[in-house]
Structure formats: C-alpha cells, structure tokens
Amino acid sequence: MAQIPAGTNRPGQLTRKQTGDAWEAKARRWLESKGLRFLAANVRERGGEIDLIMRHKTTTVFIEVRYRRSSRFGGAASSITRAKQVRLLQTARLWLARHNGSFDTVDCRFDVVACTENDVEWIQNAFNDHS
Template sequence: MESVSSGADRSGILSRQQQGAKRERQARQLLQTSGLRFVAANVRYRTGEIDLIMRDRQVWVFVEVRYRRDARFGGAAASVTRSKQQKLLRAAALWLSSRGQSFDTADCRFDVVAITGEQVEWLPNAFTAE
C-alpha cells in the first residue's frame, strides 16, 4: 500500500497557522517599533478573535492582521470585510467588558496591518465602532 503524505513535512513551506503566526509577529514588531505597547495576542471569543491588542498611550488599539500572497483578489486590506469588522467589534466589546469598560468609557481604535506579499501597510483607525 502506498503511503500518503500528511503535508506535515513540506520543507520551506509554512502552514496557514505558521504563516499567520509569522505575520502577527511581524505586525507586532512594526507596532512596537512605532511606540505602541503590546498587551495581548490571539484573544478568542465565540463571536470573533482579536489578533493583537496594543496600547497607544491611553488608547486601546485592537488590531486585525491580514496577509495575502498577492493582490490578485484585492490584497490584504480589501479582505477586511464589514462582517470581519463586526466580529472584531463584538470581541473587543467583550474584552473591554471583562475589564469593566465599554466603547463609551474607554478610548479605543481599530487598526489593520495588511500584508500583501512583502508589502506591509499599517492602517490606523481603519474602521470605527459606529
């Protein structure tokens, strides 16, 4: 019987999870170099996930990190749909609530770090809670 490769040993090729982790580290480094302070990563709720939570002085920064190999289907920034934004907003509301805060009581913003190929684009305040 012929063996079937599980794909686990594809030298030099990163899995989706490995690629995501690599790009999140890349985004975190960019943001920290720009003066933001790291708070948390990969915060998961049933309603959605927050890739990175950073602090920019007194402002909570919820960051969505998106990666696309190329711009064939619009690039990484274009992949942050309204549906994805809503999931991030719900997760951020839960995270703030767990700290006794809300969008009404805490200064916060939603950034996107879009990586298309090797081009990195940081979009501060990419969308709002309204």
C-alpha cells in the first residue's frame, strides 16, 4: 500500500479519515480479489454514507467497512449498531431509486468487512431490510 501522509495535528500519525480511507481501499482490493466488481465508493445520500458498492455476480452489494485497532472494547463488527444499519438501508434505498431500482426489483445484500488489528472478517448478508 502506498505511504499515506501523516495528519497535521499528530505528526507521524494518520487522521481518522486517512485511516478509514486506507482501510476502505484495502477492503476494496481484497474484495476484488474475491471476485467482486467495484461500482462506487463513499456514496452519500441524505442521512448516510455507504463505503463501497460492488457487484457479486448478479447481486448488488452494499458494504460497510469497519476498522478497530484493538478488540479491547469489542471488535469492528460489533460497532455496527441497529441505528447504523437503518441509516445504511435508507442510503441504499435512495441510491437504488436514483438508479431506477428498489429492494423489490434489484437483488442486493448488505455485507460488512470488519478489520480488527490485522484480522479481516467478511460477513456476507450481515443484515437486510427485514431484520
């Protein structure tokens, strides 16, 4: 991975945004190596953001990437609350509508790529609009 510049307030350390961007890029490359095709990144709609949107065969996959330096206070996957899931679902609903689709017409799922320390966990179909 390319060297990322240090944050201005903490010499030698990355800002939270830089760290997040680096892990999202790493997750994207890792998922592409697993056969997913990139569609979009950092999609913002009213009320939320989706880190990655990819295609897995015929399925549109909305992906939340989470990184935690340590599992001391719970791993990355445990940080995705029900409220966060609701925001992701709403953002995906709006994105699909902009692309002439809906949950009823497009085969889609919500995955999580949880990175805790150096462990990567890919949770496919982590939640849906019925959970």
